Amino acid sequence: MLPEAPFLLEVRDLAVARGGLPVLQGVNFTLAPGEVMVLRGPNGAGKTTLLRTIAGLQPALGGEITTDPETIAYGAHADGLKATLTVQENLRFWAGIYGTGEIETALDLFNLQDLRDRAAQNLSAGQKRRLGLARLLVTGRNLWALDEPTVSLDTASVALFAQAVRTHCAEGGAALIATHIDLGLEARLFDITPHRATFAQGDAFGDEFDDDNDGAFL
């Protein structure tokens, strides 16, 4: 591998599928260190599928993803928290898995110090989310692929998150974020709507899905 790769992530002519149906095609973009890219698109357009494909959780239908899988930290809708473990134990576990071991910065940045000995099951939805985002910091990875990271966060917490992303990028990291709200970050927008996979003749996507499924069972 090259020591100074110009891009953390390069996506060329990527096509992704969900449940066997193509959702996106011809996706091209690059992400350099220090950059934030925001994915936009209506519900069901394929943002999650695209992120999961880039994170390596599912194979691409076509095209190329050039990246080092060891640099990606994936943040999904679910935070991967264990209800009976405390905030501290949850974070320490992930820090151990990624071999970093340091959790204090993450606790500070997401304002979790006061909650550190509380079991995750007693946290509010927003506090859980903050803990899930703090996990990204303890992974020590460069490229964050985040799926709706601000769900159930209040304004102050969104600001904390934006600050964390800014710091992360200033240190040479990059972030790929699927979101609907304005994070107040300097970010490139990438609208995936034009890349939705097209069927033979179709404009209304939802109807096409139903028709196709019916056809499959006839």
Add this chain to the structure above:
Amino acid sequence: MIRLFLRDMTLAVRAGGGFGLGLAFFLIVTVLVPFGVGPQSETLRIIAPGVLWVGALLACLLSLDRIFQLDFEDGSLDLLATAPIPLEGVVLVKTAAHWVTTGLPLTLAAPVLGVLLNLAPQGYFWVVITLALGTPALSMIGAFGAALTVGLKRGGLLVSLLVLPLYMPTLIFGAETVRRGALGLETATPLMLMAGITLGAMALLPFAAAAALRINLR
């Protein structure tokens, strides 16, 4: 990997973790059988090896769907799949944790419960040996079944159906070793066959289970 093992152990021991579920079930079976069979101690002596083994096997089956299901539901499995640990390692570690929380207590409890079944004095040694060698195979095969059904809600029934036939050889050779041991006969052949199944399962099934998990995570 040690982190993951310790986490799984902590989770099992904390409230709602299901530790002791298998053990309690084993206890119930072995306590109830003498009542059901009646007071003929000779009959009990003959069926004791089989009852102990069937009880241990069913107790093992009871907790199988927990191996991956909980991690799948809270998103940890996605995150573990993108973590620096190979998924095969995750499978092996989770299997080990399952064995320590179910197979090991069963092995240790079996000689005590053997008294209730009027097991022949020479049999105690063999019950412990066979369960110690055989229950790892039960956990490993069970982890494979759990990996196959991880995406399904309430997949417990399907796991049982998938896994039971694969448990047969271990059960046959395990119970046969104890029966022979209790009668003072030579035990090497069934014992070696059972140990062979355990080793084969531990060598091959982590790869099969990891492959099944990858497909189910798509």
